[in-house]
Amino acid sequence: MAKAKKNKSSRKVDLANRMPLKLNPGRLDPETSDEAINVLIVGVGGQGVIMVSKVLAQICQNLGLQVKQSEVHGMAKRGGVVFSHVRFGKTVWSPTIPMGKADVLIALEWAEGLRWMNYLRPATGIFITDTKRIVPPFACRSRILGADIGYSKNTPDDVIGKVAEAFAIDATDMAAKAGNELAANTLLLGALSTTLTFSNEVWREVIAQMVPPKTIEVNLKVFDQGQKWIEGSRKGEPVEGSAFVPLVQPEEYPMRTTLSITEEWCKGCDICIKMCPERCLTLNKDQVVELADPEKCTGCHICEWLCPDFAISLNPALNPPSNPKVQEAVA
Amino acid sequence: MNKHVIPQAEEPLKQNNHQDNHLENIRDFEIQDYLRLDLFPHFMCPGCGHGIALRALLWAIHIQGIDKNKLAIVSGIGCSGRVGTYIDANTYHTTHGRPLAFATGLKMARPDLHVVVITGDGDCLAIGGNHLIHAARRNLDITCIMLNNEIYGMTGGQVSPTTPHDRFTTTTPAGNIEPVFDASRLAEAAGAGFVGREVTIHVPRLRDLISEGLDYKGFSFIEVMSDCTEINGRKNDLGSSSEMVLGQTRNMRPNEYDNNVVDHPFRPNSLNTGVFVKSDRPEYGASYRDMVDGIQKKQKGH
Numbered sequence: 330m331a332k333a334k335k336n337k338s339s340r341k342v343d344l345a346n347r348m349p350l351k352l353n354p355g356r357l358d359p360e361t362s363d364e365a366i367n368v369l370i371v372g373v374g375g376q377g378v379i380m381v382s383k384v385l386a387q388i389c390q391n392l393g394l395q396v397k398q399s400e401v402h403g404m405a406k407r408g409g410v411v412f413s414h415v416r417f418g419k420t421v422w423s424p425t426i427p428m429g430k431a432d433v434l435i436a437l438e439w440a441e442g443l444r445w446m447n448y449l450r451p452a453t454g455i456f457i458t459d460t461k462r463i464v465p466p467f468a469c470r471s472r473i474l475g476a477d478i479g480y481s482k483n484t485p486d487d488v489i490g491k492v493a494e495a496f497a498i499d500a501t502d503m504a505a506k507a508g509n510e511l512a513a514n515t516l517l518l519g520a521l522s523t524t525l526t527f528s529n530e531v532w533r534e535v536i537a538q539m540v541p542p543k544t545i546e547v548n549l550k551v552f553d554q555g556q557k558w559i560e561g562s563r564k565g566e567p568v569e570g571s572a573f574v575p576l577v578q579p580e581e582y583p584m585r586t587t588l589s590i591t592e593e594w595c596k597g598c599d600i601c602i603k604m605c606p607e608r609c610l611t612l613n614k615d616q617v618v619e620l621a622d623p624e625k626c627t628g629c630h631i632c633e634w635l636c637p638d639f640a641i642s643l644n645p646a647l648n649p650p651s652n653p654k655v656q657e658a659v660a
Numbered sequence: 661m662n663k664h665v666i667p668q669a670e671e672p673l674k675q676n677n678h679q680d681n682h683l684e685n686i687r688d689f690e691i692q693d694y695l696r697l698d699l700f701p702h703f704m705c706p707g708c709g710h711g712i713a714l715r716a717l718l719w720a721i722h723i724q725g726i727d728k729n730k731l732a733i734v735s736g737i738g739c740s741g742r743v744g745t746y747i748d749a750n751t752y753h754t755t756h757g758r759p760l761a762f763a764t765g766l767k768m769a770r771p772d773l774h775v776v777v778i779t780g781d782g783d784c785l786a787i788g789g790n791h792l793i794h795a796a797r798r799n800l801d802i803t804c805i806m807l808n809n810e811i812y813g814m815t816g817g818q819v820s821p822t823t824p825h826d827r828f829t830t831t832t833p834a835g836n837i838e839p840v841f842d843a844s845r846l847a848e849a850a851g852a853g854f855v856g857r858e859v860t861i862h863v864p865r866l867r868d869l870i871s872e873g874l875d876y877k878g879f880s881f882i883e884v885m886s887d888c889t890e891i892n893g894r895k896n897d898l899g900s901s902s903e904m905v906l907g908q909t910r911n912m913r914p915n916e917y918d919n920n921v922v923d924h925p926f927r928p929n930s931l932n933t934g935v936f937v938k939s940d941r942p943e944y945g946a947s948y949r950d951m952v953d954g955i956q957k958k959q960k961g962h
């Protein structure tokens with residue numbers, strides 16, 4: 330790695346002279362191919378995906394390279410997917426990266442990274458991801474307390490072997506510790522810098538131009554951290570910030586409330602049955618309400634509150650989940 | 661004259677303890693604690709909105725931390741009036757249209773009690789309309805819960821002052837042509853210190869509105885939009901109980917009002933809900949006691 334670094338600084342002049350790019354030894358080398366270098370940046374809204382791609386594009390422009398960038402953004406408010414394609418080199422035609430052709434994939438969110446992994450070149454693609462997990466609201470459609478979350482259960486170990494090289498960094502946490510959580514994207518830029526031949530000066534200059542003036546210091550600090558992280562981990566040194574705590578996934582759906590029905594009071598008006606969001610109540614043959622599907626009941630109280638006859642009461646007496654992890658989470 | 665004793669509030673009404681344990685009170689409410697269980701099941705028809713309103717009222721009373729022994733429920737005649745019967749507190753089932761008059765006397769005599777009136781649209785606006793405007797004008801510390809189901813439910817479905825245009829009732833077999841009262845605006849115009857409206861489907865919101873009304877020192881008028889499922893609903897094809905209660909959120913039966921040109925100034929939006937008025941008008945009981953204090957002091961001075 331130390332060698333690679335030396336190479337990089339010596340190549341600064343070459344780049345300025347529009348010489349072909351050279352990645353770290355053993356990695357993709359555009360000198361032997363006329364194809365542009367493809368960097369795909371993905372995340373969810375509000376993380377700075379576009380900023381990462383702008384820094385990269387600006388560097389390329391400063392160095393007189395051709396660069397094309399195209400993005401999908403604007404879903405930030407709904408937490409939607411945001412991605413940006415950056416292609417640069419001697420000649421760039423199309424602005425978008427075809428599937429399986431990205432040289433580097435930068436993910437600012439864990440599951441988004443996994444989602445786009447098939448865009449990486451199978452044999453040589455480098456995957457750099459924040460382990461930050463932003464679970465979207467629709468990942469859990471069930472309202473049952475402790476219900477299974479439809480969010481990636483993969484760990485970094487699952488990724489190894491599926492791409493040429495993968496780095497899972499707890500960038501958000503590291504940036505937060507450095508003073509600004511929002512600088513996580515710059516930390517990943519630091520990581521990205523180790524895969525490209527641009528000199529540190531070029532990176533630092535452009536980052537300083539792009540970030541809000543008050544945050545220049547912290548951004549440059551985390552940029553260094555990102556670089557060191559990758560270098561360290563390539564050398565097999567123990568690196569800070571790689572902790573990956575798996576999501577607590579309950580093994581069962583714990584019911585925490587019990588629903589009791591005073592049958593003598595029910596007049597079969599049907600209100601609770603139609604208003605129950607989970608549709609778990611029904612009228613029996615005597616036109617009296619019955620909890621037909623106790624598994625589905627979330628204890629939301631709607632039936633209790635809307636019953637004009639006070640025939641339903643939800644007993645908040647806890648029926649504690651058996652999974653100790655869930656118990657802990659609930660507590 | 662000197663022997664005439666005016667009862668004094670024993671101590672300032674302790675109403676605000678709810679602020680410390682408000683959330684706890686919301687959670688630990690058990691409706692059974694406030695009901696006369698021996699009278700259950702209650703008499704109301706399947707799906708009747710009055711039952712839902714009763715829950716909201718009892719819940720609000722619980723949140724306010726009102727002692728049942730210091731609670732007086734005064735109700736009139738009608739299905740709405742019958743609701744009071746089921747409350748395990750001091751209940752006073754009075755004559756048709758007059759609960760506010762009885763409540764006024766009670767509150768004047770026993771300012772230490774929390775006086776809550778439960779009345780209906782017929783009870784409060786038709787036969788008792790006069791009592792409503794004067795209770796509102798005086799601003800005596802009473803909470804008046806008017807269960808508005810837009811019909812005389814108990815007597816089989818006659819037209820009421822809030823029956824919308826074109827509705828069929830036993831007294832309007834060809835559809836109603838009378839303009840309606842907007843009860844909340846009527847109470848406001850008459851001077852009620854606190855006015856609010858809510859629908860029964862939003863139980864927590866209704867609970868909080870009533871709770872705020874109970875907390876208010878002065879006349880609080882709370883209009884609860886309730887469903888008479890069996891009489892009004894059936895006669896007018898308003899759907900099943902669940903459809904009626906759901907319909908409350910669909911902008912409160914707008915079509916009925918759209919056709920009624922006369923109604924428009926009264927109900928520009930078919931239904932708006934929330935707190936409409938919360939003023940700091942003087943409370944009648946306090947003014948009255950101040951006056952009496954002054955007179956008694958003067959007399960002692962002589």
Ligand SMILES: Cc1ncc(C[n+]2csc(CCOP(=O)(O)OP(=O)(O)O)c2C)c(N)n1
Pocket residue numbers: 737738739740741756779780781782783784807809811812813814815820888
């Ligand atoms: C002096 C007098 N007149 C008429 C009646 C008959 N009556 C009983 S209840 C009622 C109407 C009640 O309507 P409302 O107040 O809307 O209550 P609801 O039943 O709709 O809740 C009438 C007219 C009566 N009991 N006493």
Ligand code: SF4
Pocket residue numbers: 588604605606607608609610625626627628629630631632633643
């Ligand atoms: S509490 Fe009642 S309304 Fe809510 S899910 Fe359970 S049965 Fe359905």
Ligand code: SF4
Pocket residue numbers: 594595596597598599600601602617618635636637638639640641707
């Ligand atoms: S709302 Fe109450 S009375 Fe109506 S069907 Fe359900 S339990 Fe029975």
Ligand code: SF4
Pocket residue numbers: 703704705707708709710739740809813814887888889890891892
């Ligand atoms: S007649 Fe109407 S208001 Fe009276 S109990 Fe039946 S549904 Fe309720």
Ligand SMILES: [Mg+2]
Pocket residue numbers: 738780781782807808809810811812813820
């Ligand atoms: Mg009525």
